[in-house]
Amino acid sequence: MNKKDKGQISLEFIMILGVFLLIVLTLYPHIQRENEFNKALASAKDGAIYATSERGMGYACETCVKLPSGTIKIINMTLEDRGIDQNGRKAYRIRFYISVPSYIKDRYPSCYNSPVGMSIRRQAIRYIYRAFYGSWNPPNPLEVCTDRYNFTITCSYAE
Template sequence: MENKGQISIELILIIGFITLMILGIASFIGEDNELNQAMSAARSGAIEGANIDSFAIYPEEAFKNYTVEHQRLLSQSNIKIIKIDYVNQGFKEEYNKTKIQLRISASAPSVTEISDRNALGDRVNFHARKSICESFDASSQTNEMFNPAFSNRYVFTTADVIWI
């Protein structure tokens, strides 16, 4: 008779221990998943920005500016995103989130002027930040340049594009 009660207690202890382990692991996976989702969104946005730059498709205001200052950008060019990595800059009290700075490396052999590359890089960075905001439905939390971009646990900024 005594064995029947012991099996139930052991089963409850095992199930409780497994549940605690799953909850502990899930919190770590959730944080990694959010950062992976943001990095994936940033890559997608950077590629979109590079494609828009490659095809020389710009909003009217940018087109007018490029007509005066960046004539080279009005024709097609070949822009390739090489890599995207990030630097964790720690927890920032002003946002109550961890700050992540994205660093995008790109190549554009046909664009040699530094000012033209900076203009292209600004557009690539803009689309990377915009894509993060759209991915986390956080467009209302930032400005029209999507700088900084927000997720639930992180705030994202971008460094100047590194041209290779």
């Protein structure tokens, strides 16, 4: 081995490591943003599933209107971009489309104000808040603000 070539492998290794670190540091903010966004969506879905399961079995909170049990299903979940809120956060509305028995639709034409809709909205907000702040009781029961995002929840009956 030639004396001139001894440091070549170390130099190449340091250069490759430097490029790798540069790539990771460049992508980190984007990865962190996407992680926060996905964490909120997954938490909202978990909360909505919990609420529909709970209501489907006939359980309800103390202040909720009691309904007979019935099959309640989440058919779809969509995301609506609402622009930027007053605090500079990206605002989104998560909408759940649910299938409920006809007696619930007849009694409550608006999903938003129905006991099932209120349970879904409340649990989804609580689960998002829990994921970011570690508590089940958000100060605002209508929205959750994270570092970069503002999330609200709504629901509609599936057609």
